[in-house]
Amino acid sequence: MAKVVIIGGGPGGYEAALVAAQLGAQVTVVDRDGIGGACVLTDCVPSKTLIATSVRMNYVTDAAKLGINVGNEPEDKDIVNIDLKTVNERVKRLAQAQSDDTAARLVAEGVQVIPGEARLVDPHIVAVGDQRLHADVVLVATGAHPRELPTAVPDGERILTWRDLYELESLPERLVVVGSGVTGAEFANAYQALGSDVVLVSSRDHVLPTQDSDAAEVLEGVFQRRGMTVLGNSRAESVTRTNGGVVVNLADGRTVEASHCLMTVGMVPNTTNLGLEEIGVRLDKGGFIEVDRVSRTTAAGVYAAGDCTGVNMLASVAAMQGRIAMWHALGEAVAPLKLSTVASTVFTNPELAAVGVSEADVESGRVDARVVNLPLDTNPRAKMHGTKDGFVKLICRQHTGIVLGGVIIGPRASELILGVSIAVQQRLTVDDLAHTFSVYPSLSGSVTEAARSLMQASPE
Numbered sequence: 296m297a298k299v300v301i302i303g304g305g306p307g308g309y310e311a312a313l314v315a316a317q318l319g320a321q322v323t324v325v326d327r328d329g330i331g332g333a334c335v336l337t338d339c340v341p342s343k344t345l346i347a348t349s350v351r352m353n354y355v356t357d358a359a360k361l362g363i364n365v366g367n368e369p370e371d372k373d374i375v376n377i378d379l380k381t382v383n384e385r386v387k388r389l390a391q392a393q394s395d396d397t398a399a400r401l402v403a404e405g406v407q408v409i410p411g412e413a414r415l416v417d418p419h420i421v422a423v424g425d426q427r428l429h430a431d432v433v434l435v436a437t438g439a440h441p442r443e444l445p446t447a448v449p450d451g452e453r454i455l456t457w458r459d460l461y462e463l464e465s466l467p468e469r470l471v472v473v474g475s476g477v478t479g480a481e482f483a484n485a486y487q488a489l490g491s492d493v494v495l496v497s498s499r500d501h502v503l504p505t506q507d508s509d510a511a512e513v514l515e516g517v518f519q520r521r522g523m524t525v526l527g528n529s530r531a532e533s534v535t536r537t538n539g540g541v542v543v544n545l546a547d548g549r550t551v552e553a554s555h556c557l558m559t560v561g562m563v564p565n566t567t568n569l570g571l572e573e574i575g576v577r578l579d580k581g582g583f584i585e586v587d588r589v590s591r592t593t594a595a596g597v598y599a600a601g602d603c604t605g606v607n608m609l610a611s612v613a614a615m616q617g618r619i620a621m622w623h624a625l626g627e628a629v630a631p632l633k634l635s636t637v638a639s640t641v642f643t644n645p646e647l648a649a650v651g652v653s654e655a656d657v658e659s660g661r662v663d664a665r666v667v668n669l670p671l672d673t674n675p676r677a678k679m680h681g682t683k684d685g686f687v688k689l690i691c692r693q694h695t696g697i698v699l700g701g702v703i704i705g706p707r708a709s710e711l712i713l714g715v716s717i718a719v720q721q722r723l724t725v726d727d728l729a730h731t732f733s734v735y736p737s738l739s740g741s742v743t744e745a746a747r748s749l750m751q752a753s754p755e
Contacts, residue, residue: 296321297625300421300430301617302413302569305332306610307436307601309397311617316404318625320432324406325413325423330398333438334610336390337458343642344386345460346481349488350644352377356488360681377489380464387461415570418594432596432624435576435584436617437569439562439602446533447473447558453541454534455557457482467491467555471543473531474559475502477641480514482557484643487523494524494551496531496543503641507654507688509668510647510704517645517684526551534558564603581605588631590620598624607634638716640709645685648712651700651719652690663693669745671705675736682706689715689725689745696724696751705738714742725749 297320301308304326315322329336355375358365365375401408411423415435421428441456443449451459457478468491472483475497487493495502495518502518502525503511518525530546540554564583572578575594577585583605590598598620601613615632622629638650656662671677671685685705691698701715718728728746733739 297431298429299323299432299434299621299624300325300413300428301434301436302415302421303332303436303438303565303601303603304328304330304398304408305334305436305438305601305613307438307613307617308332308434309401309617310614311434311436311600311621312401312406313404314618314621315432315625316401316406318621318627320621320625322406323409323428323430324401325409325411325421325428327410327412329394330401330408331390331394332436333440333458334613335393335397337461339610340390340393341386341461342457342478342481342485344389345382346485346642346644348377348382348385349485352488352490353644357681377466379466379489382489383461383463414568415574415576415597418574418596430596432598432621434590434617434620435566435569435571435592435597435599435603436601436613437565437603439564439608441558442561442563444533444558444560447531447556449558450536453536453555455555457557457559460557463555467553469494469540469553469555471496471534471541471551471553471556472559473534473543473556474561475499475525476505476559476561477503479557479559481642482559483523484514484518487518487521488644492522494526494553496526496529496545496551498528498530500527502527503647506641506647507649507702507704509654509686509688510649510702513684513686513704514641514643514645514647517643562602562608564605566603579605586616588619588633589623589629590616590632591623596624606632607637607639609637609639612637636716636720638712640712642709645682645705646708647702647704648708649700649702650712650716651698653700653702654688654690656700657690662690662699664690664699665693665749666690667745667748669741669748671738671741674738674741676738676740677705679736680706687711687741687745689728689742689749691725691749696726696749697722698725698728698746701742701745703742707738711739711742714739 299315299320470491471494483495541556543551577593584599600616641647688702690700698718725746733743
């Protein structure tokens, strides 16, 4: 029986453990922070729970557009408000419940879970305190943590990372969010909806610089229309405490005063003090573990998965890396990781989801393809819900019509993208999508409608 030791109980670790147990291995997970890892306990699950609350708040504040009166302005303008302590208690309770459920599943599948810090003594021996675990296969899935700037050190009270947010008992009156990537945009959007006055500091000329530019433009417009201040081409150099809050100092000399500041300036891999380089595991200059497409490191028998590898830092990718590692290590047939089929979502309101090649790839000439952009405000279901912001963008190969990618910005885009993801994964054509029944009325109908607009008439 093969012995597998997994360091880290996040998505990359626990999904790998389940696969290895299914394949008959003796599996041990060494976990420091709790099963589910940062993803479940401090990052993805808590943030999306908070965001779900903020979206409900948007429903209430936008209700008048649908003829629903909430309070009588201006006398009752505060009739709907947020009890952040209760919100955060729910957030933490749900995160712990998800962790407990996952831990119970591992135990039910025969996986041994050992709490503690692990270190690799050699490629086949993992030390946990005085205990030595011998393994045929080791998987490192230790995740990452928020990057901190020496000029803006978080204090857990006024200068915060996103992992500090769930200890707040009252809503920040004025919140400066430094960083306009996915994490910054999500939290800025959420706290603006909950009632904070939000300033988003972006070092680029627009928010979400790594996302589809049309979608980023839509989101920035929504942010500003709802009252958010977006400072483009602005770099925060330092954050200092004041008696009543913080001052954010920008590189151009301007300052922004606020009650709180949230720093979202990237991630640092948890790869120190693990003995990795000593046993031959190569790290890149950022400290991330170098892996190939089947999750192998440069040390024989040692695999790695998740954020510690820096490979498209998504929970879904971590989980797939972990599964692929076990399938490969234990002799199962496996397809290497293919990042071009990975779907991602920015959980703002509206949501932004994308998969496959981008329009930028087409415009640069890297991909020979056709693109269509269908606004959601023409969709009957969107009209019923008062949705005006968003679109469905579909990209197909020029001559064959094979679906190469897509972008959806709108309500539940994280769910709607699945149809496009299946098309990309299975190399379906726009004709295949166009001939697929969609419910009427539905937002998904815009996906099939976009496909129909890309169909080409057969030559005579």
